[in-house]
Amino acid sequence: MVKYFLGQSVLRSSWDQVFAAFWQRYPNPYSKHVLTEDILHREVTPDQKLLSRRLLTKTNRMPRWAERLFPANVAHSVYILEDSIVDPQNQTMTTFTWNINHARLMEFGLARFKSNVTKTMKGFEYILAKLQGESPSKTLVETAKEAKEKAKETALAATEKAKDLANKAATKQQQQQQQFV
Numbered sequence: 001m002v003k004y005f006l007g008q009s010v011l012r013s014s015w016d017q018v019f020a021a022f023w024q025r026y027p028n029p030y031s032k033h034v035l036t037e038d039i040l041h042r043e044v045t046p047d048q049k050l051l052s053r054r055l056l057t058k059t060n061r062m063p064r065w066a067e068r069l070f071p072a073n074v075a076h077s078v079y080i081l082e083d084s085i086v087d088p089q090n091q092t093m094t095t096f097t098w099n100i101n102h103a104r105l106m107e108f109g110l111a112r113f114k115s116n117v118t119k120t121m122k123g124f125e126y127i128l129a130k131l132q133g134e135s136p137s138k139t140l141v142e143t144a145k146e147a148k149e150k151a152k153e154t155a156l157a158a159t160e161k162a163k164d165l166a167n168k169a170a171t172k173q174q175q176q177q178q179q180f181v
Contacts, residue, residue, distance in 0.1 A: 009121055013128050015091045021127040022084075022093060026056075030123035033059045035077065050086040055079060056097075 011018050026034045036057040043051050058078050079101045085094045129135065 011125070011128065013132065015088075017128060017131050019086065019088075019093070021124060021131055022086075024131075025120075025124050025127045028123035028126045030119045030126060033119075035059060048087075048089060050084070050088075052084045052086075054082045054084070056082060 013021075025031070026037050034056055036055075038055045039052065040055055041051075041053040045051060056079070058080060059076055078099055080097050081100050083096045087093070
């Protein structure tokens with residue numbers, strides 16, 4: 001059985017920027033699961049298309065039952081082949097990726113693959129923003145850290161304000177008690 005996923009994206013950037021970002025898309029904060037990338041082959045065809053093949057190493061947890069069958073270093077990494085066809089005349093880029101290890105023993109779920117595709121596109125947009133001199137959008141982890149820091153600051157400020165008000169109230173109460181004495 002073959003599982004596949006087709007995704008098309010239109011990126012609002014110049015062709016040159018998209019092309020450059022494609023080759024620079026790792027590392028990025030959305031794709032921390034990509035450990036290595038190696039170019040295995042590059043060739044320009046007579047019709048001026050660039051063909052390339054890359055090998056990517058990614059972390060990907062296997063199902064628990066499969067982790068028992070493989071050594072830890074094998075169970076936690078996946079090798080991915082990526083073939084690309086870049087057509088600068090038509091300004092198109094087509095990539096094909098597939099898992100090359102454990103493919104005969106098991107298939108990784110399509111839902112996990114779609115999640116990785118989403119991360120890949122977010123990472124690609126992150127790199128594009130950096131190339132365009134824009135501030136890349138923050139990851140959810142970065143946003144959560146900032147919110148946590150802001151909450152800590154607010155809590156500290158509220159604590160200080162409460163202490164100040166309590167001190168003022170205590171001082172006022174002492175002054176009132178002294179007036180009655």
